[in-house]
Amino acid sequence: MYVFHPILQFIMVILxxxxxxxxxxxxxxxxxxxxxxxxxxxxxxxxxxxxxxKAIDSIPPNGQxxxxxxxxxxxYKEKVKIPIDKPFIxxxxxxxxxxxxxxxxxxxxxxxxxxxxxxxxxVAADILFxxxxxxxxxxxxHQVQPAPAAVLYGDKASFYRCGFIGVxxxxxDAIGRHYxxxxxxxxxxxxxxxxxxxxxxxxxxxxxxxxxxxxxxRDTPKFNSGFVFLSSKIVGNGPAxxxxxxxxYSTVVFKDTVMPRMIQPQGWNIWNQxxxxxITYAEVNCTGxxxxxxxxxxxxLSPQELDSxxxxxxxxxxxxxxxxxxxx
Ligand SMILES: *[C@@H]1O[C@H](CO)[C@@H](O)[C@H](O)[C@H]1NC(C)=O
Ligand SMILES: *[C@@H]1O[C@H](CO)[C@@H](O)[C@H](O)[C@H]1NC(C)=O
Ligand SMILES: *[C@@H]1O[C@H](CO)[C@@H](O)[C@H](O)[C@H]1NC(C)=O
Numbered sequence: 613m614y615v616f617h618p619i620l621q622f623i624m625v626i627l628x629x630x631x632x633x634x635x636x637x638x639x640x641x642x643x644x645x646x647x648x649x650x651x652x653x654x655x656x657x658x659x660x661x662x663x664x665x666k667a668i669d670s671i672p673p674n675g676q677x678x679x680x681x682x683x684x685x686x687x688y689k690e691k692v693k694i695p696i697d698k699p700f701i702x703x704x705x706x707x708x709x710x711x712x713x714x715x716x717x718x719x720x721x722x723x724x725x726x727x728x729x730x731x732x733x734x735v736a737a738d739i740l741f742x743x744x745x746x747x748x749x750x751x752x753x754h755q756v757q758p759a760p761a762a763v764l765y766g767d768k769a770s771f772y773r774c775g776f777i778g779v780x781x782x783x784x785d786a787i788g789r790h791y792x793x794x795x796x797x798x799x800x801x802x803x804x805x806x807x808x809x810x811x812x813x814x815x816x817x818x819x820x821x822x823x824x825x826x827x828x829x830r831d832t833p834k835f836n837s838g839f840v841f842l843s844s845k846i847v848g849n850g851p852a853x854x855x856x857x858x859x860x861y862s863t864v865v866f867k868d869t870v871m872p873r874m875i876q877p878q879g880w881n882i883w884n885q886x887x888x889x890x891i892t893y894a895e896v897n898c899t900g901x902x903x904x905x906x907x908x909x910x911x912x913l914s915p916q917e918l919d920s921x922x923x924x925x926x927x928x929x930x931x932x933x934x935x936x937x938x939x940x
Contacts, residue, residue, distance in 0.1 A: 645938050647702070648677035655686030664692050664703070664713060673697035678938055683739065685710035691717065692727050694766070699731040702938050705739035708775040708796065718745035718759035721781040721805070725763030732788070733933075737772040737940035746779035756801070760784040764808060768933045771795050772940045778803065779820070785810050785839065789928040798848075802827035805858060809837040811924055815844045819852035819874070824881065826855035828862045838863030838892070840921045850874035855893060856881035863892040865913070865921045870899050877905035896922075 651667045652659030659682075661667045667681045678700045685706040692713055694701055705711025717724040727741045745759035758781040767788035775796040776783045782799035785808030792812045797804055800821035804812075807829040819825055825846070830837045846852075846869065853876045855864045862885070879901070880893045888909035895901070895910065896918060913921070920926050924934070 645936050646678065647680045647938055650680045650682060652682045652684065653688075654684040655688060656684070659684060663690055664688055665690055668692065668694060668698065668701065671698055671701065675700055678702055678733075680704060680938065683711050683713075687712045687714060689714055691715045691725075694727075694729045694731060694734060696730040699733040699766075701731075701733075702735040702737075702940075703739060704737045704940060707738045708740040708773060711738060712740045712742060714740075714742035714744055716744035716748060716759070718743070718754070718757035721758035721760055721784055722763055722786060724758070725760040725784060727762040729762070729764050729766045729769055732767040732769075733937070734766050734769040735771070735937050735940065736774050738774065740775040740777065742776075743778040743782070747777070756780050764788060764790060764806070768937075770934065770937055781805055787837070789933070791924065791928060791934055799823075800852070802856070802858070804839060805829065807831065807835075807837045807859070808839070809928055811840045811842065811928055812844060813842040813924075815841065817841075817844060817846045817848075819846065819848035819850045821849065822851050824853045824856045826864050827858040827883075828855060828864050829859040830861040830863045831859045833861055833890075838865065838921065838927075840864075840927060841866045841869050842922060843868045845870045846872055846875065848872070848874065851876050853881045854879050854895075856883040857885040857891050857893075858883065860885050860887065860890050861892070865892070865894045865896065865918075866898050867896040867918075867922050868898065869895075871895075871901040873900065875901060877902060879906040879910060882907075882909075894918075 653661045653667045680702045683705045715726040726743045741761040743759040743761045746756045760781050761776040761778045763784040765786050770791040773794045777798045780801040782803040785806040790810040794814045796816045798818040800823035805827035828839050851874045894913050
């Protein structure tokens with residue numbers, strides 16, 4: 613993710629977010645969890661399309677009702693992009709062991725996603741997204757590069773029981789409010805990263821090698837972004853840090869999360885930031901680690917501060933968007 617100049621990348625992210633909010637503002641009041649149309653994708657030819665992208669391409673732009681794309685079990689070797697003018701799309705697979713979307717492109721942590729979501733209002737359930745760029749080739753073929761399984765720019769996205777497999781920058785949670793439930797993340801370097809404002813609940817995080825689980829990019833005290841992990845489980849060989857500070861106000865909270873012994877005892881890494889007081893890294897009621905060995909600048913959150921992060925309605929859902937999405 614050091615491929616882009618940080619300022620340029622930030623401006624790009626803000627621009628996409630701005631466009632996304634404009635698309636959204638046209639839809640105010642029209643959000644409705646009901647699915648108006650269903651399209652079936654089946655690699656074996658029993659659906660309307662054999663490719664997920666072709667199904668997305670068939671949806672008219674600027675829709676104001678939900679379209680559900682049901683993806684039958686199978687491995688879909690394609691890059692999938694939900695373009696900025698197609699909000700209200702839901703993708704549903706048949707389980708992350710069965711419905712796999714994979715592609716292998718690397719070098720761009722914000723451009724090479726197997727899945728890229730640009731518009732607001734998106735849901736995915738029961739699908740495995742994989743970027744094979746770093747996993748399917750020996751190191752002699754190419755160096756490990758940023759190669760995301762998913763890149764999220766849209767506000768109001770939720771994922772249920774999905775998997776994201778990669779090595780570096782697996783899950784680019786670039787910007788916007790996101791809710792992830794019962795998902796699986798695999799990688800080694802900064803594999804959940806970006807300036808998103810997201811809750812990850814009951815997720816499994818597999819740190820496959822020494823590196824950093826998160827690289828959260830909160831930039832200012834005002835812009836309320838951060839990653840909050842609730843009732844999750846970290847597994848893998850590591851040895852991994854819980855996070856390193858990608859931006860000055862980097863914010864990550866783990867609550868009720870099981871930490872394996874391989875986690876680096878210091879827990880967190882300041883990376884190239886100057887002032888550790890600006891960083892908010894906290895662990896609350898987590899098990900399996902020795903708090904006395906953590907960096908001294910890990911935060912103790914007041915009950916109010918804690919509530920502002922762990923309460924889904926406070927942190928990401930003040931306007932109730934989650935209730936207006938189809939349920940999976
Ligand atoms: C993948 O990322 C690299 C580096 O940003 C970029 O040069 C390349 O064009 C990207 N591929 C696509 C298809 O966007
Ligand atoms: C973690 O990832 C590695 C590498 O893909 C895999 O062998 C292992 O089974 C995974 N662990 C879990 C608990 O999924
Ligand atoms: C602490 O975590 C456990 C699960 O690990 C949970 O059952 C318990 O309710 C949590 N306690 C508090 C005070 O949140």
